[in-house]
Amino acid sequence: MLYALLCYHDEDVVTSWSKAEDDAVLAKRRRVQQGMIDQGRMGPAVRLVPTSAATTIRVSGNEQIVLDGPFAETKEQLLGFYMVDCDSLDEVIEFAKRLKEGESVTFEIRPIRIFEKGVLSGKETLAS
Amino acid sequence: MTDPAWIEAALTGARPQAMGALLRYFRDLDRAQEAFQEACLRAMKHWPVKGPPRDPAAWLIFVGRNAALDHVRRDSRNTALPPEDKISDLDDVETDMAERLDDAHYRDDILRLMFVCCHPDLPATQQVALALRIVSGLTVPEIASAFLVGEKAMEQRITRAKRRVAEANVPFAAPDAAERAERLGAVAAMLYLVFNEGYSASSGDSVVRASLCDEAIRLMRLLLRLFPAEPEIMGLLALMILQHARTAARMDADGNAVLLEDQDRSLWKRPLIDEGLALVDKALRHRRPGPYQVQAAIAALHARAARPEDTDWQEIDLLYQTLERLQPSPVITLNRSVAVAKTRGVEAALDLLAPLAERLSGYFYFHGVRGAFLSEAGRSEDAREAFDRAISLARTPAEAAHIRMHLDKLSEKTRVS
Incomplete structure (x- = not known):
């Protein structure tokens, strides 16, 4: 089963990390990811630009309206996500726990129903 | 993160909203500040034991208000304070309180709190000092070191500014749309002053000064969250972020300024640039150009150029012409001359x-x-x-x-x- 791990955190906290703190978190997470990469079970990892850059499109009546800002104003924001291939929820939970070790981030685990791989080569991504 | 650091972050984050509400309640900066400080002291005592409240701002407002009222009562009647457990057992009250604080209310509270710091009678330096003290909660010694003045002089400067604010009698009723727009404009200008105080680095401790840029950006983000559809607010945040992204490249090892075209562009902070560019795009969609958006668009063109020779000077020239029309000034023409x-x-x-x-x-x-x-x-x-x-x-x-x-x-x- 494919799972998405949605990462929620207070973006004010995350954006105030120093470069060194940020790098340390990413390095630790990459070490954990490597285990899944070696098994061929790690999908894309995505980090989003803060919600100040977010735009939301909604329907109001018969009209599509474009709104500035994220879908919902919440204390913690969706800051990124991972995709992994795991055999059971327990396994994803185990992986998520190792990934977030020492961090106050919240992960929401959601099984994926449709995954179309797309055509991006991955070179478009920025590592950090 | 250790507990005290978490608490400190939560207190800083909740400060504008809590201070804004306490100011509306007491209509007096000093009293609001005392109430907030008292609430923070109690938070540091209770939160490590009872865990963080669901809504730190609501907790601080409630506790701060009661603590200040207790002081007033004690002073006037010399009665005993209520038992401590009444204050510490806030779980139910807090839920109730959070529900009563509707969004529109605290939006105007925060705007007012920032707006009292930018009264037109206050010179720029006093506006910045007052905002850092009241909105950001920096200590007087911290602000003094940012400005390279003595603590006593800074204390006096802030006291004078507070007196002026009190005399100015900023209305406490909810502002109408025109008033709100006017306040928003003044607050944005004041936050840009805070940013420039940090960015210009004409004097003072560079670490303290860089933190002024961070603080201005933090408050600007807050403002954008409160007013998410204002293109000029997006523009100013983008402008700050795009300028701040270049900080590491602006000085060489000896502390000499490095011109834009000589800067090591690999030192520019990519995550900030991505965010700044996204904000410029969002702002321009509104088709309501303003000076901050135009300046941000110019900064964006520099940020997009991988090498100095890739810079779109033609477009920059046009943007400066737009800026000259919006805000005629010889300094803008001077900048345009480079393009x-x-x-x-x-x-x-x-x-x-x-x-x-x-x-x-x-x-x-x-x-x-x-x-x-x-x-x-x-x-x-x-x-x-x-x-x-x-x-x-x-x-x-x-x-x-x-x-x-x-x-x-x-x-x-x-x-x-």
């Missing part, structure tokens, strides 16, 4: 500068830029004269050093030819 020099040559740029000579005669950058154009045009004597004038107007050793470097190059050039 003109790139697109139409230094002679055209010098022609553009000529009519500004009188108005900008006391402006360091005017003589510096003009000297560089003259030097490029091969008019060494005139260039030397302009650079000498610039040096005499330099406000920092870094500025003077930069011009001296130009003069050295000029001497080399004349020796070779």
